[in-house]
Amino acid sequence: MNGDALPDYDHVVRYVRPTAIDEGIVDGSGFELRAGHKGISVNWLEYFVGDKEAQLAEVRQLRRLHWKKSGCLAELSVGATKRHLSDQLPGISIVEDPLDADPQGGHAADPSHSLICGLPNDPPERVEALQDMIAECVIKTYPTTV
Amino acid sequence: MPSLPSVATDGWDDQFLPNDASMDEELPPTTRRNWGFTLAAATDWSGLFTAGRTHASRSSEETKPFRALTDCDYSPRLSEAAKLFDGLELKNRVAQAARQQVKNRISFLLQEAKSEGIPFDRASEVDFWRFIDARPLLKKPRVFLVDNGNLRAVWKGEKGAHIGLQFLGDGKIQYVVFATRPGTLEPSRSYGRDTFEGTLRQIAGFEIEDLISE
Numbered sequence: 001m002n003g004d005a006l007p008d009y010d011h012v013v014r015y016v017r018p019t020a021i022d023e024g025i026v027d028g029s030g031f032e033l034r035a036g037h038k039g040i041s042v043n044w045l046e047y048f049v050g051d052k053e054a055q056l057a058e059v060r061q062l063r064r065l066h067w068k069k070s071g072c073l074a075e076l077s078v079g080a081t082k083r084h085l086s087d088q089l090p091g092i093s094i095v096e097d098p099l100d101a102d103p104q105g106g107h108a109a110d111p112s113h114s115l116i117c118g119l120p121n122d123p124p125e126r127v128e129a130l131q132d133m134i135a136e137c138v139i140k141t142y143p144t145t146v
Numbered sequence: 147m148p149s150l151p152s153v154a155t156d157g158w159d160d161q162f163l164p165n166d167a168s169m170d171e172e173l174p175p176t177t178r179r180n181w182g183f184t185l186a187a188a189t190d191w192s193g194l195f196t197a198g199r200t201h202a203s204r205s206s207e208e209t210k211p212f213r214a215l216t217d218c219d220y221s222p223r224l225s226e227a228a229k230l231f232d233g234l235e236l237k238n239r240v241a242q243a244a245r246q247q248v249k250n251r252i253s254f255l256l257q258e259a260k261s262e263g264i265p266f267d268r269a270s271e272v273d274f275w276r277f278i279d280a281r282p283l284l285k286k287p288r289v290f291l292v293d294n295g296n297l298r299a300v301w302k303g304e305k306g307a308h309i310g311l312q313f314l315g316d317g318k319i320q321y322v323v324f325a326t327r328p329g330t331l332e333p334s335r336s337y338g339r340d341t342f343e344g345t346l347r348q349i350a351g352f353e354i355e356d357l358i359s360e
Contacts, residue, residue: 019258019291022251027290027300028310028322034293088335129322129337132310 004096008079012042012094012114013059015144018070026074026138028131031116039115040134042076044096047112056142062110064099067144074138081116081137089130091118237283237360244286248278255291265295269315274299277313277342283360301357306333309349309357319345325352 006012020030031040048058056073078094085092095117099110119130252271259266274297278284287299298312303325310322318339326333336348349355 017258017262019255019262019264022288022290022300025288025300025302027288027298029290029292029298032293125320125322125337125339128310128312128320129335132308132322132324133335136306136308 002096002098006044006078006094006096006114007046008082010044010046010078011075011139012044012078012116013056013073013075013142014040014042015063015065015067016072016074016141018068021070021072021074021141024141026072026135026141028128028133028135030074031131031134033119033121033127039095039097039117040119041097042094042114042116043110044112044114045075057146059112060145062108062112064102064105064107064110069143069145071144072141073144074135075140075142076134076137077139080139081134084137085130085133088133089118089120093117241282241284241360244284245278247286248289251289252297255289255297259291259295264291264293266291267295267297267315270296270313273313273315273317273319277311277319281359285357285359287358303354303357307352307354307357309354311345314339317341321345321348323348323352323354325354327352 016030043059045055048055097115099113101109290298305326308324312320
């Protein structure tokens with residue numbers, strides 16, 4: 001349900017653009033909170049049944065942005081990410097934020113869409129450090145297409 | 147005009163008689179190998195001008211000052227020097243290769259920026275190269291393009307050591323430094339904005355300058 005916290009033992013993936021990944025290393029700039037957004041967009045893998053590949057296939061199918069081949073999907077553990085940032089950011093949460101279908105844009109509903117919330121907007125150097133800490137939690141990267 | 151004492155001539159001539167059997171007889175081979183002469187000692191010619199002393203009363207160091215240079219086994223030191231030179235040469239080549247890879251990466255980022263409509267800040271790039279070019283023995287950073295158009299260089303090391311430098315384009319750097327200080331388990335984290343020099347001082351404070359260059 002919208003706003004519910006994801007279970008700590010679950011996982012999320014985020015599309016990382018090619019400018020934020022270099023030789024398989026994801027930079028904190030790949031977890032930038034866009035102006036006007038409530039949180040950093042991610043997809044909840046365990047929303048879907050099946051193994052990791054099946055879950056990733058569902059996420060790929062529901063994408064609303066153009067994903068570049070040289071970009072990647074970065075996987076985070078919900079609990080580990082929250083624990084890693086809790087000292088610096090006690091208010092961090094990863095919550096459900098399902099998207100309704102958008103017939104005009106040709107997008108189906110995305111019930112796996114979730115948000116990493118609690119990141120501040122200022123000061124920029126602190127935000128950058130927090131983003132780097134999130135990037136430290138990346139477990140694995142996957143290709144955007146198969 | 148004073149003339150050189152005859153002893154000096156004796157000593158000098160001896161140096162140019164490497165095959166003189168008497169020389170080899172004077173010193174056992176082991177002694178010759180272990181003279182441990184320094185260049186300074188060998189070139190101290192004071193003994194050459196010692197008047198009133200016979201050849202026999204002078205030490206072999208006095209009579210054959212150059213023997214130390216010719217007989218000394220330099221091979222270990224030469225090999226050490228060669229290794230050092232090779233090491234430096236290798237580091238130089240690695241740094242040059244790193245620079246080329248960084249150049250290629252920036253070309254890629256520029257291309258991406260154009261195709262995605264992301265800004266690419268030239269002033270940030272100028273600062274980036276100013277920082278990189280000041281380091282002849284650079285270690286290759288990962289380079290990223292931040293949404294605001296600035297370039298960001300990141301170096302990672304052991305135990306979570308991490309240096310992230312965003313070049314703001316006005317001679318300033320927005321830095322993020324993570325490192326585990328000796329004797330601690332948890333990494334310390336520092337971030338801020340500073341000049342190049344100030345940022346380098348921050349990095350030096352964590353003793354992880356070697357992440358950036360040799």
